Amino acid sequence: MKYAEVQNCIGGAFVSPDGPTLDVYDPSIGRVISRVPLSSARDVDAAVSAARAAFPAWSSRPIKERVQVLYRYKALLERHIDELSALVTEENGKIASEARAEVLKSAELTEFACSLPQIVTGEVLEVSRGVECRVERFPVGVVASITPFNFPNMVPNWSIPNAIGLGNCMILKPSELVPLSARRIVELLHEAGLPDGVLQVVHGGQETVEAICDHPDIAAVSFVGSTRVAQIVYRRATSHLKRCLALGGAKNHLIVMPDADREMAATNIVASMSGCAGQRCMAASVMVAVSQTDHIIARMVEVAKAMVPGRDVGPVISAAARERIIRYITEAEAAGAKVLVDGRNATVSGREDGYYLGPTIIDYVTPDMRIATEEVFGPVLVIVRAKDVEQAISIENASRYGNAASVFTESGGVARYVMEKASAGMVGVNVGVPVPREPFSFGGWNESRFGVGDITGRGSIEFWTQAKKMTTKWNKEAGVNWMS
Numbered sequence: 001m002k003y004a005e006v007q008n009c010i011g012g013a014f015v016s017p018d019g020p021t022l023d024v025y026d027p028s029i030g031r032v033i034s035r036v037p038l039s040s041a042r043d044v045d046a047a048v049s050a051a052r053a054a055f056p057a058w059s060s061r062p063i064k065e066r067v068q069v070l071y072r073y074k075a076l077l078e079r080h081i082d083e084l085s086a087l088v089t090e091e092n093g094k095i096a097s098e099a100r101a102e103v104l105k106s107a108e109l110t111e112f113a114c115s116l117p118q119i120v121t122g123e124v125l126e127v128s129r130g131v132e133c134r135v136e137r138f139p140v141g142v143v144a145s146i147t148p149f150n151f152p153n154m155v156p157n158w159s160i161p162n163a164i165g166l167g168n169c170m171i172l173k174p175s176e177l178v179p180l181s182a183r184r185i186v187e188l189l190h191e192a193g194l195p196d197g198v199l200q201v202v203h204g205g206q207e208t209v210e211a212i213c214d215h216p217d218i219a220a221v222s223f224v225g226s227t228r229v230a231q232i233v234y235r236r237a238t239s240h241l242k243r244c245l246a247l248g249g250a251k252n253h254l255i256v257m258p259d260a261d262r263e264m265a266a267t268n269i270v271a272s273m274s275g276c277a278g279q280r281c282m283a284a285s286v287m288v289a290v291s292q293t294d295h296i297i298a299r300m301v302e303v304a305k306a307m308v309p310g311r312d313v314g315p316v317i318s319a320a321a322r323e324r325i326i327r328y329i330t331e332a333e334a335a336g337a338k339v340l341v342d343g344r345n346a347t348v349s350g351r352e353d354g355y356y357l358g359p360t361i362i363d364y365v366t367p368d369m370r371i372a373t374e375e376v377f378g379p380v381l382v383i384v385r386a387k388d389v390e391q392a393i394s395i396e397n398a399s400r401y402g403n404a405a406s407v408f409t410e411s412g413g414v415a416r417y418v419m420e421k422a423s424a425g426m427v428g429v430n431v432g433v434p435v436p437r438e439p440f441s442f443g444g445w446n447e448s449r450f451g452v453g454d455i456t457g458r459g460s461i462e463f464w465t466q467a468k469k470m471t472t473k474w475n476k477e478a479g480v481n482w483m484s
C-alpha cells in the first residue's frame with residue numbers, strides 16, 4: 001500500500017482506533033492505496049473529551065489572536081499546494097488542474113476567516129438615558145463537521161477556518177472514501193500554531209456519524225453530502241436538540257435561450273457538466289433548451305467530443321458509481337432519448353482499471369424520466385426541450401432540489417426573470433457554475449439544504465456563534481423604569 005493506515009487525530013496526537021477498517025482506492029487505477037478506520041462511539045467520545053478540554057482556553061483568546069493561526073495556515077496551504085493537490089488527485093481522481101483549484105479555494109476560504117475580526121464586531125446603543133445594550137457573539141462550544149467525497153480538501157475548509165476562528169473546537173468526520181487530505185489539513189493547522197484539541201479528525205462511516213449526532217456534548221453539526229443522508233443527519237441531530245445545517249444533493253438546471261452567445265454558452269455548459277467528472281453539487285445536470293437552440297447544442301457536442309478522458313476528465317469515485325451512471329444513460333436511451341455524445345466506453349491507456357467515463361450528452365429527455373429528476377453525479381448532461389422561458393421555469397421549479405440554476409441569454413429582461421423565478425439558492429447568468437465567492441455565502445434551497453443559514457461566508461457566522469445581549473447601567477442619574 002502506498003500510504004500507511006489512516007489514523008484519527010485526537011488532542012493533537014495521531015491514534016489508531018481498534019475495530020474494522022475499509023480499503024481506500026485510487027479511482028484512476030482502481031487500486032487500494034490505504035485503509036481507513038471505522039471509528040466507534042467510544043472514539044467519538046474520546047475526541048469530544050479532547051475538544052471540551054481545549055475549549056475554555058481557545059474560546060477565551062481574543063479573536064484577533066485566534067485568526068493569526070489562520071493567516072499562517074493559509075500561507076502553508078499555498079506553500080504545500082503541489083503536495084496537497086497530488087493527494088486530492090490520488091484519493092478522489094481529479095485531474096491536476098482541478099485538484100489545484102480546489103486547494104486554492106481552501107486558501108480563499110481561510111482568507112475570509114482571517115477577516116472575521118473585521119466582520120463580527122458587536123453592536124452597541126444607548127437605549128434609554130444612561131442604559132446601554134450591546135450584542136456580542138460567542139462560540140457554541142464543541143461542534144462537528146461531516147464531509148463528502150467530492151472535495152476532500154475544500155469542503156472540510158468550508159467549516160474548519162470559520163468554526164475555529166469564531167472560537168469553537170471541532171470534530172471533523174471526513175468521507176471514508178477520501179480520508180488522506182484530512183491528515184495534512186490538521187498537520188498544517190498544528191504547524192501554524194493551532195493548540196492541541198481545537199480540531200480532532202475522526203474517520204469512519206455511518207456508525208461514526210450516528211455517534212456524532214447522538215453525543216450530548218456536541219452542540220452543532222454541519223453536514224455536506226447526499227440528500228438522503230442529509231435528511232438522516234438533520235433529523236437525528238435535531239432530535240437531540242442540536243443546531244444542524246445539512247447540505248444535500250442537487251439537480252441543477254441551465255436554461256438556454258436561443259439568443260445566448262453560442263461559444264460562451266457551449267463552453268461554459270460543457271465545462272460545468274464535465275468538470276470534476278460531473279461530481280460537483282454545482283454541476284450542470286439538466287439543460288432546458290428553449291425553442292431553437294440546435295446551433296448551441298451542435299457546438300456543445302463538438303466541445304464534449306474533443307475532451308479526452310484521463311487528460312481532461314478524471315474518473316468517477318468508484319466502480320459502483322460508474323455502473324450506476326451507465327445504468328441511468330442506458331435506461332434513458334431505452335426510453336427514447338437520443339445519446340449525442342456517449343462516454344460509456346471510455347478507457348485510458350495504462351489505466352484500464354480506472355473508473356473513467358467520457359462526457360455524455362443526451363437529447364430529447366422528457367421531464368418525467370429518472371435521469372431528468374434524480375441526481376446522477378457523473379459527467380452527464382440531459383437536454384429537455386421547452387417552448388418558452390415560462391415552460392423552462394416550470395420544469396426547473398418542479399425539481400425537489402434547489403442548489404443552483406443558470407440562464408444563458410443576451411437579454412437582461414429574461415435574465416432577471418429567471419433570477420427571480422428559479423427555485424434555487426444560487427443562480428447564475430451566463431455562468432455554468434454559479435458558486436458565490438467569499439464573502440458571499442454558499443447554500444441551496446429545498447431538499448439541497450436542511451436548516452437555516454448558509455455554510456460559508458457571512459451566513460456561517462450565525463451558525464457557528466450565539467449572540468449574547470448585554471444591558472448595562474453605570475451612572476446613578478440614569479434612573480429606573482420598568483425596563484431597566
Ligand code: NAD
Nearest residue numbers: 147148149174175205206209225226229247248249250281
Ligand atoms: P454521502 O451522503 O454518501 O456521504 C456524506 C457523508 O455522510 C460521509 O462522511 C459519509 O461517511 C456519511 N454517511 C454516508 N452514509 C451515511 C448514513 N447512512 N448515515 C450517516 N452518515 C452517512 O455523500 P457523498 O457520496 O460522499 O457525496 C456526494 C453527495 O454530496 C452528492 O449528493 C452531492 O450533491 C453532495 N454534495 C453537496 C454539496 C452542497 O453544498 N449541497 C457539496 C458537495 C457535495
